[in-house]
Amino acid sequence: xxxxxxxxxxxxxxxxxxxxxxxxxxxxxxxxxxxxxxxxxxxxxxxxxxxxxxxxxxxxxxxxxxxxxxxxxxxxxxxxxxxxxxxxxxxxxxxxxxxxxxxxxxxxxxxxxxxxxxxxxxxxxxxxxxxxxxxxxxxxxxxxxxxxxxxxxxxxxxxxxxxxxxxxxxxxxxxxxxxxxxxxxxxxxxxxxxxxxxxxxxxxxxxxxxxxxxxxxxxxxxxxxxxxxxxxxxxxxxxxxxxxxxxxxxxxxxxxxxxxxxxxxxxxxxxxxxxxxxxxxxxxxxxxxxxxxxxxxxxxxxxxxxxxxxxxxxxxxxxxxxxxxxxxxxxxxxxxxxxxxxxxxxxxxxxxxxxxxxxxxxxxxxxxxxxxxxxxxxxxxxxxxxxxxxxxxxxxxxxxxxxxxxxxxxxxxxxxxxxxxxxxxxxxxxxxxxxxxxxxxxxxxxxxxxxxxxxxxxxxxxxxxxxxx
Amino acid sequence: xxxxxxxxxxxxxxxxxxxxxxxxxxxxxxxxxxxxxxxxxxxxxxxx
Numbered sequence: 001x002x003x004x005x006x007x008x009x010x011x012x013x014x015x016x017x018x019x020x021x022x023x024x025x026x027x028x029x030x031x032x033x034x035x036x037x038x039x040x041x042x043x044x045x046x047x048x049x050x051x052x053x054x055x056x057x058x059x060x061x062x063x064x065x066x067x068x069x070x071x072x073x074x075x076x077x078x079x080x081x082x083x084x085x086x087x088x089x090x091x092x093x094x095x096x097x098x099x100x101x102x103x104x105x106x107x108x109x110x111x112x113x114x115x116x117x118x119x120x121x122x123x124x125x126x127x128x129x130x131x132x133x134x135x136x137x138x139x140x141x142x143x144x145x146x147x148x149x150x151x152x153x154x155x156x157x158x159x160x161x162x163x164x165x166x167x168x169x170x171x172x173x174x175x176x177x178x179x180x181x182x183x184x185x186x187x188x189x190x191x192x193x194x195x196x197x198x199x200x201x202x203x204x205x206x207x208x209x210x211x212x213x214x215x216x217x218x219x220x221x222x223x224x225x226x227x228x229x230x231x232x233x234x235x236x237x238x239x240x241x242x243x244x245x246x247x248x249x250x251x252x253x254x255x256x257x258x259x260x261x262x263x264x265x266x267x268x269x270x271x272x273x274x275x276x277x278x279x280x281x282x283x284x285x286x287x288x289x290x291x292x293x294x295x296x297x298x299x300x301x302x303x304x305x306x307x308x309x310x311x312x313x314x315x316x317x318x319x320x321x322x323x324x325x326x327x328x329x330x331x332x333x334x335x336x337x338x339x340x341x342x343x344x345x346x347x348x349x350x351x352x353x354x355x356x357x358x359x360x361x362x363x364x365x366x367x368x369x370x371x372x373x374x375x376x377x378x379x380x381x382x383x384x385x386x387x388x389x390x391x392x393x394x395x396x397x398x399x400x401x402x403x404x405x406x407x408x409x410x411x412x413x414x415x416x417x418x419x420x421x422x423x424x425x426x427x428x429x430x431x432x433x434x435x436x437x438x439x440x441x442x443x444x445x446x447x448x449x450x451x452x453x454x455x456x457x458x459x460x461x462x463x464x465x466x467x468x469x
Numbered sequence: 470x471x472x473x474x475x476x477x478x479x480x481x482x483x484x485x486x487x488x489x490x491x492x493x494x495x496x497x498x499x500x501x502x503x504x505x506x507x508x509x510x511x512x513x514x515x516x517x
Contacts, residue, residue, distance in 0.1 A: 270499050273485055283488040286496065
């Protein structure tokens with residue numbers, strides 16, 4: 001059986017049963033009922049994958065298309081999706097991601113008649129994207145938004161790129177406002193615009209999570225994302241001819257829902273605000289327009305959604321990046337033990353690096369090397385290897401006890417950045433490692449040999465099953 | 470870093486913010502609260 005979203009849901013139910021919940025009570029996605037439930041779960045400290053089985057479309061009509069959200073909201077689930085041990089979800093997962101990103105498996109082509117995503121095919125006047133249960137996320141959002149990935153094809157090389165973008169429902173059956181801010185897709189769009197041609201594009205509104213994680217790999221522009229994604233799927237991605245362009249544009253055969261369309265050159269739509277990854281709204285602005293030509297889906301399709309500005313959205317930034325930062329910094333300084341992009345920095349703005357410090361100054365070199373690895377980083381903190389960078393309490397402890405602000409905090413001015421924050425085009429790197437050039441206290445510890453002898457159920461009376469505050 | 474300006478919808482008084490590329494651009498803004506379309510100069514107040 002090919003890997004698809006349904007297969008992953010079944011796997012989670014079987015292997016991580018506490019990671020899945022369903023909502024059979026009817027939800028109205030455009031009335032914030034999906035995001036209100038997800039926000040309530042988040043505030044209670046719960047991050048399960050949620051399947052809403054009783055939904056309505058953008059017109060307010062009942063529709064037999066469930067919504068699945070929060071798929072990426074735990075690193076353990078992301079590990080499971082990549083065929084990796086969920087218990088090794090920290091830097092081991094990130095390094096496995098970086099390894100997979102270096103490989104490729106060529107896609108496999110199957111006939112449209114066999115492709116699950118072609119079980120329902122709508123074209124021309126029969127298409128209405130408002131018949132999908134598109135989600136409105138936040139109170140100042142311009143409209144309900146499709147939050148998954150868009151595929152485009154370079155007109156010269158024929159290579160496909162798949163990137164996350166936003167698709168704004170415009171109260172029009174065959175038009176979407178689309179907000180493209182991926183460097184590769186922007187470059188492809190430029191090529192079509194230079195030719196004065198409409199750019200073919202397809203929204204992929206549901207697939208196995210390995211598909212989307214693979215789409216985020218930092219591959220060269222001319223590489224083919226469909227092949228890179230195969231490495232993450234650990235099998236050839238199955239493709240089938242699109243309904244609009246046939247074999248000239250291939251689409252994922254095992255997707256849940258595909259919206260095909262063309263992006264005309266020079267046409268701009270007003271899009272946004274939208275509650276973004278930084279937890280601020282993106283300002284209203286001008287972006288591209290997509291004229292929808294076809295909508296295809298499975299008979300029992302479900303619509304996948306990202307709860308933007310929350311754990312799943314953040315993990316999609318951190319997991320694909322941590323391993324490449326680790327490898328790049330390690331190539332320069334040779335003593336990196338872990339890298340983490342924390343949720344507090346939305347897995348984009350901050351990077352924590354742990355090193356096995358050998359001499360004074362190693363921390364700053366590692367910090368500056370890490371800073372160059374992502375234009376989204378606003379702050380890089382380097383700590384000693386005995387600090388768990390996945391435990392923010394330990395990182396903050398190092399910041400508060402190891403840092404001499406005069407020497408260890410370096411302000412880097414006028415360096416291009418991605419997100420709108422009060423720091424503007426400025427960055428900060430902080431060496432929070434223990435000083436080696438002067439006498440300094442050491443961190444206490446209970447002797448490891450004493451720790452190894454302790455099993456709570458062996459030492460504490462009636463420990464098993466007992467709740468302790 | 471993008472510069473923004475805040476506008477007030479003349480129809481529903483809802484406030485939202487826009488990228489500076491839309492200031493005096495001739496494009497009609499769209500109120501996210503009531504979908505009213507209006508030029509920025511029609512906003513009762515603009516905060517820059």
